[in-house]
Amino acid sequence: MSEQKSTRPQVPEGKSRYVVTRQMKANEKGFVGYETVWESFQKEVPYETPKRP
Numbered sequence: 001m002s003e004q005k006s007t008r009p010q011v012p013e014g015k016s017r018y019v020v021t022r023q024m025k026a027n028e029k030g031f032v033g034y035e036t037v038w039e040s041f042q043k044e045v046p047y048e049t050p051k052r053p
Helices: none
Strands: 019-023 034-038
Touching: none
Parallel strands: none
Antiparallel strands: 019 034
């Protein structure tokens, strides 16, 4: 049987409407992780107290 390769292929950066996914470097055990960056869906507005009637 064939053994698994010790290195992983480089994956291109994944882009979506609100998400960007990047491949991280392998750690000492050979684990390759992925970093996910989310863009905000909503605009945040500071709270203002309402005027009294």
